[in-house]
Amino acid sequence: MYTIRDIAKTANVSVATVSRVMNNSGYVSTETRKDVEKAIKKLNYTPNRHAQNLRRGDTHNLGIITTTLTGSVIDIVESFIDFAHQANYTTSLFNSSNKANIEVEVLNRLKSKELDGLFIIYRANDWDIIEPYLKYGPIVTLHYIDEEAINIPSVYIDHYQGYRMILEDLWKNGYHSFVNVLGSPRGLNTKRRIEAYLDFCAEKKIIPHDIEPFLDMTDHSYGKQVLSLVAQMNPKPDAIIANSDLVASGIIAELNRKGIKMPEDLAIVGFDNQKISYLMNFTTVDYSIQEQGKNAARILLNQLDKKQHYKLVPLEFELIKRSTTK
Amino acid sequence: MYTIRDIAKTANVSVATVSRVMNNSGYVSTETRKDVEKAIKKLNYTPNRHAQNLRRGDTHNLGIITTTLTGSVIDIVESFIDFAHQANYTTSLFNSSNKANIEVEVLNRLKSKELDGLFIIYRANDWDIIEPYLKYGPIVTLHYIDEEAINIPSVYIDHYQGYRMILEDLWKNGYHSFVNVLGSPRGLNTKRRIEAYLDFCAEKKIIPHDIEPFLDMTDHSYGKQVLSLVAQMNPKPDAIIANSDLVASGIIAELNRKGIKMPEDLAIVGFDNQKISYLMNFTTVDYSIQEQGKNAARILLNQLDKKQHYKLVPLEFELIKRSTTK
DNA sequence: TTGAAAGCGCTAACAG
DNA sequence: CTGTTAGCGCTTTCAA
Numbered sequence: 198m199y200t201i202r203d204i205a206k207t208a209n210v211s212v213a214t215v216s217r218v219m220n221n222s223g224y225v226s227t228e229t230r231k232d233v234e235k236a237i238k239k240l241n242y243t244p245n246r247h248a249q250n251l252r253r254g255d256t257h258n259l260g261i262i263t264t265t266l267t268g269s270v271i272d273i274v275e276s277f278i279d280f281a282h283q284a285n286y287t288t289s290l291f292n293s294s295n296k297a298n299i300e301v302e303v304l305n306r307l308k309s310k311e312l313d314g315l316f317i318i319y320r321a322n323d324w325d326i327i328e329p330y331l332k333y334g335p336i337v338t339l340h341y342i343d344e345e346a347i348n349i350p351s352v353y354i355d356h357y358q359g360y361r362m363i364l365e366d367l368w369k370n371g372y373h374s375f376v377n378v379l380g381s382p383r384g385l386n387t388k389r390r391i392e393a394y395l396d397f398c399a400e401k402k403i404i405p406h407d408i409e410p411f412l413d414m415t416d417h418s419y420g421k422q423v424l425s426l427v428a429q430m431n432p433k434p435d436a437i438i439a440n441s442d443l444v445a446s447g448i449i450a451e452l453n454r455k456g457i458k459m460p461e462d463l464a465i466v467g468f469d470n471q472k473i474s475y476l477m478n479f480t481t482v483d484y485s486i487q488e489q490g491k492n493a494a495r496i497l498l499n500q501l502d503k504k505q506h507y508k509l510v511p512l513e514f515e516l517i518k519r520s521t522t523k
Numbered sequence: 524m525y526t527i528r529d530i531a532k533t534a535n536v537s538v539a540t541v542s543r544v545m546n547n548s549g550y551v552s553t554e555t556r557k558d559v560e561k562a563i564k565k566l567n568y569t570p571n572r573h574a575q576n577l578r579r580g581d582t583h584n585l586g587i588i589t590t591t592l593t594g595s596v597i598d599i600v601e602s603f604i605d606f607a608h609q610a611n612y613t614t615s616l617f618n619s620s621n622k623a624n625i626e627v628e629v630l631n632r633l634k635s636k637e638l639d640g641l642f643i644i645y646r647a648n649d650w651d652i653i654e655p656y657l658k659y660g661p662i663v664t665l666h667y668i669d670e671e672a673i674n675i676p677s678v679y680i681d682h683y684q685g686y687r688m689i690l691e692d693l694w695k696n697g698y699h700s701f702v703n704v705l706g707s708p709r710g711l712n713t714k715r716r717i718e719a720y721l722d723f724c725a726e727k728k729i730i731p732h733d734i735e736p737f738l739d740m741t742d743h744s745y746g747k748q749v750l751s752l753v754a755q756m757n758p759k760p761d762a763i764i765a766n767s768d769l770v771a772s773g774i775i776a777e778l779n780r781k782g783i784k785m786p787e788d789l790a791i792v793g794f795d796n797q798k799i800s801y802l803m804n805f806t807t808v809d810y811s812i813q814e815q816g817k818n819a820a821r822i823l824l825n826q827l828d829k830k831q832h833y834k835l836v837p838l839e840f841e842l843i844k845r846s847t848t849k
Numbered sequence: 850t851t852g853a854a855a856g857c858g859c860t861a862a863c864a865g
Numbered sequence: 866c867t868g869t870t871a872g873c874g875c876t877t878t879c880a881a
Contacts, residue, residue: 200857201858201860210868213870217860217867223867224867243634244635245857245858246637247573247636247637247857249860251573251577252859252860266601271597279618279620282625288616290615291608309571309572310571310572446802476743477776477802526873526874538876539853542875550851555851574876575875577857579857580857
């Protein structure tokens with residue numbers, strides 16, 4: 198493998214000049230530049246990235262960490278990667294599988310300078326474990342953090358509005374008894390959905406259903422469980438609102454297997470407007486999940502390179518009506 | 524940020540000793556080791572990975588490149604990442620979006636030592652562009668390569684058998700006229716499927732349908748197109764075999780929207796046994812796509828560290844019958 | 850068992 | 866405009 202010294206020798210210049218040519222820095226005469234470029238081409242030379250990194254003190258490499266790669270996560274990841282790449286940053290994707298120690302390893306990569314910044318999609322550790330790593334590099338998360346002491350920026354979108362949008366539309370179309378299938382009880386999304394639900398019930402003067410049994414349902418495998426819970430309820434709910442398209446898809450798959458008709462016997466609504474919602478033709482809420490991934494990249498990049506500023510794109514909800522609701 | 528020198532000073536030893544402690548190499552007395560470890564903990568020290576990389580000449584980082592992150596790709600990626608991580612390697616995921624120049628950039632990372640090895644899932648360049656990079660590090664691909672001159676190892680599984688399995692089962696259940704929805708015409712998977720189909724037709728003495736119009740369908744968006752082609756055919760086919768679950772899902776979504784009944788009016792079979800096939804309840808073929816991702820990691824790792832040897836796991840096909848075939 | 854010192858390949862300050 | 870050189874933080878040889 199050739200080094201910068203080989204190029205310098207071949208082109209009859211100093212290593213500094215070669216470096217200048219490669220980085221377009223400082224003054225180099227057109228002629229010397231040509232010589233150097235010829236030498237680089239001739240030896241088919243590529244600079245050693247580790248030496249550059251060590252010398253420069255950064256990597257132009259951003260980390261992404263999540264506890265799972267299912268559902269909408271992959272869309273977020275993809276848009277983040279694309280944006281970062283456009284800005285000339287590489288990315289490393291890590292899946293902690295919800296193991297706290299793996300996540301800490303990744304956080305340590307920030308400390309060891311292997312990562313210039315980190316995008317936390319889903320986390321396995323408490324925020325107070327994560328926050329100290331802020332001093333080693335910028336961190337951004339998908340979640341809103343409702344602990345006041347924590348200063349990690351977020352591309353969070355408040356689910357309250359999106360949820361209200363669903364409830365209003367269902368109500369308008371004659372549905373009056375809703376079941377809320379919810380995600381992790383400690384997540385703010387869950388809390389905001391519950392608030393939206395309770396507020397709505399208060400306004401419409403209806404008695405809210407018990408929320409407890411439908412908590413912490415995070416993937417498509419909960420279909421059966423949801424339906425058996427619903428079957429026991431009295432009076433029977435006429436609409437199920439799921440916290441994600443992934444969960445909704447599992448419920449619908451089960452409904453189909455049981456021969457229960459939508460929207461006649463039951464309405465069902467997902468969340469995220471993922472491909473699966475189109476394929477299975479169910480009602481859902483869109484909010485440009487891709488833009489969320491890009492915003493995360495923008496926040497990181499803005500901190501890494503103070504000279505430039507990417508403007509964040511505000512996110513908005515839109516109800517996508519399909520065959521599972523009237 | 525602290526360096527190895529700070530630790531050395533704090534522990535009253537030389538940097539060499541600190542290095543020995545960190546890497547568990549050479550002799551260090553139990554006592555000095557304790558001192559050093561105490562110092563490391565006290566200063567909350569993490570070694571600079573770039574310096575290590577530069578010095579050692581490798582990174583323990585594997586690259587993954589694909590042209591898309593849809594469908595089964597993500598399962599392969601995830602299993603590859605998990606396996607690599609277990610073997611103490613990190614991974615960087617790149618999405619070329621089918622752009623040749625982006626792919627070349629990634630190949631250059633192999634050259635610049637940023638990547639120790641590369642897993643090519645789908646490629647944008649011709650093999651003869653890619654092959655020269657073999658001298659900079661091991662490469663493995665998902666595809667079989669049928670150009671003799673190319674020496675890139677592969678975790679390919681021959682689709683011929685899987686395809687025959689589908690055809691035999693359909694035949695046994697009374698289907699006699701098949702449409703083949705196929706992927707990229709230059710891919711070997713497509714070729715092998717066509718061979719399987721033609722062989723089968725010859726054996727059963729039936730006239731094969733025209734293959735041309737159903738070529739190069741690679742994602743779920745082809746549903747409508749397939750159905751309009753099928754509608755024009757005479758006699759009408761009674762079964763559609765898709766090259767992937769992704770494509771099958773698009774066709775089924777369209778069939779559902781049109782109210783066409785499966786398996787009565789039409790049978791449909793996917794390929795890959797992805798989650799979507801469970802959710803939409805259609806027949807498909809399983810072959811442990813995860814193991815394919817792991818095998819890719821195994822091949823790379825075996826070349827990177829000659830001392831150890833991960834055994835490759837052979838892949839087998841299994842027909843998963845669901846509601847879209849008799 | 851430990852330390853001194855060379856050097857991985859590069860960038861950038863400084864001198865000319 | 867170009868060259869010399871220090872040094873990024875680490876591992877490893879060699880000598881003690």
